[in-house]
Amino acid sequence: MLAMNSHELSASSMDNVRRMLRRGIDLVADGQLRAYARQAYASEKTVAGWMSAETNPTLTAISRLSWVFGIRLRSWLMGDLAAWEKSCHRVLPANLVPRGAVSRQVRASAEKWNAIESWLRASLAGNDPYPSLAAAARDLKVCVTSLRDHFPDLSKRICAAGRRSRSAVAASRKVRNAEKMSSAIRAAIRRLVSEGVKPSSANVAKLMFPGRTELFPRERRIYCVEMAELKRVIRKLEGRDKNKRSFLPANAV
Numbered sequence: 001m002l003a004m005n006s007h008e009l010s011a012s013s014m015d016n017v018r019r020m021l022r023r024g025i026d027l028v029a030d031g032q033l034r035a036y037a038r039q040a041y042a043s044e045k046t047v048a049g050w051m052s053a054e055t056n057p058t059l060t061a062i063s064r065l066s067w068v069f070g071i072r073l074r075s076w077l078m079g080d081l082a083a084w085e086k087s088c089h090r091v092l093p094a095n096l097v098p099r100g101a102v103s104r105q106v107r108a109s110a111e112k113w114n115a116i117e118s119w120l121r122a123s124l125a126g127n128d129p130y131p132s133l134a135a136a137a138r139d140l141k142v143c144v145t146s147l148r149d150h151f152p153d154l155s156k157r158i159c160a161a162g163r164r165s166r167s168a169v170a171a172s173r174k175v176r177n178a179e180k181m182s183s184a185i186r187a188a189i190r191r192l193v194s195e196g197v198k199p200s201s202a203n204v205a206k207l208m209f210p211g212r213t214e215l216f217p218r219e220r221r222i223y224c225v226e227m228a229e230l231k232r233v234i235r236k237l238e239g240r241d242k243n244k245r246s247f248l249p250a251n252a253v
Helices: 006-011 014-028 033-039 044-051 059-069 073-078 081-086 103-125 133-140 144-150 152-194 201-208 217-240
Strands: none
Touching: 006 073, 014 033, 014 044, 014 059, 014 073, 014 081, 033 044, 059 073, 103 133, 103 144, 103 152, 133 144, 133 152, 144 152, 152 201, 152 217, 201 217
16 A cells, blocks of 8 residues: 555545456356355455445455455555456465454364365375375365465475376386286297197287287287296206107297
């Protein structure tokens, strides 16, 4: 206020504040007066009175709106609607929540966010963090934007922990898939050997994937490892008893 010049002071009005309120209700509360009132730490009746010009918000109330939504007091008084594009939402400390008819409801909202913060910190400190910020929002029944606005630093840590968790899960899945493929290729090789058919990569591909004539590069790498292991076992057996014939046919290797 003290930094406003005479022209700005003359241009400021409660009508501008009401324009800002309408814009805020549309942007941050999807047009829902009750939802906006909760975020603004005021009763629905009070905000409705401001909107209908039955009552005017006090300078204290406008200052509270300015702090909660991160919009300068000057913008409220001048009706700077563009300021909403860079707005945020901050939790008002419980001891600063206004008393009155809605005091219990508003204080409960502040306590809810305090509880959410404690829960998020406990999740990060534990061994099972949320896989993503969206998962945390769904579990806590709040929107992702609200989480980011209330706890920007915690949100970044949750996202980073989620990426690490997803990477670990993907690596584990890759290992399991490789083991599964190794088992399938090993079984195909042994079946071809038992039938007296050369266990070439093409024959393995035809047996495992009807219609295909060759293994994909990743499958072929696993096939080469399995064939090398099978040949090693055969050489070991043959070295143990040279009179014992290999169970591989002559054209197998």
